[in-house]
Amino acid sequence: MLKINFDDNGLVPVIAQDADSMEVLMLAYANQDAVNKTVATGYAHYYSRSRGKIWKKGEESGNVQEIVRILVDCDEDTLVYQVRQKGKGACHTGYEKCFYRTIDGEVVAKKMFDPGLIYKKNDKKLKSP
């Protein structure tokens, strides 16, 4: 495995990309442990800065991300997880991807599920990457 240059907080940004549609699904962060768990299990794991712990994407919603390939950039300080998005979508808002709007606010992605039915009511904010 290439040596990854984590930042002062021990993190790197991770871009999750759909391996089939090539859509950018979300951006989150990972530490070495999260990367190791991702490689070992074949499912995307990240580090939640707000919760201060590793999380498996989809552990609550079922919308897990099966790893197809992990890419590393020139400086070894950013990763791309190319994934097969399982379940109904990547975004905690219910859209298929977090990047569902243009900078002008136009919605350009499909709403796949009602987040109120998936996540516990008071826990929604925490589900954001």
Next chain:
Amino acid sequence: MLKINFDDNGLVPVIAQDADSMEVLMLAYANQDAVNKTVATGYAHYYSRSRGKIWKKGEESGNVQEIVRILVDCDEDTLVYQVRQKGKGACHTGYEKCFYRTIDGEVVAKKMFDPGLIYKKNDKKLKSP
């Protein structure tokens, strides 16, 4: 324009994605000024954390990025620039994209140019996003 939630340093991560191939080209950062310049000119501008200033991608190499669309994520704290990559490639190493290797070190992208012929010799390191 949507309000963007910049971090404590006034920055957001920006994922540059090829609008045609949908390949993720690079990750860099932007402040509000860089976003404004990008919108106003139609060419990708970023903020260099190492140089402490805004830069137009390709200003030296000619490998500019023509903006097709800018996407904003659910939390309004990450952007995607969907671009047409001009010139020979996005990465200062000469590869078509910064994510040219898998985590195991396998090269999975094409080398498009010799960076020694494009960038000034002592300035290479600075050209990384």
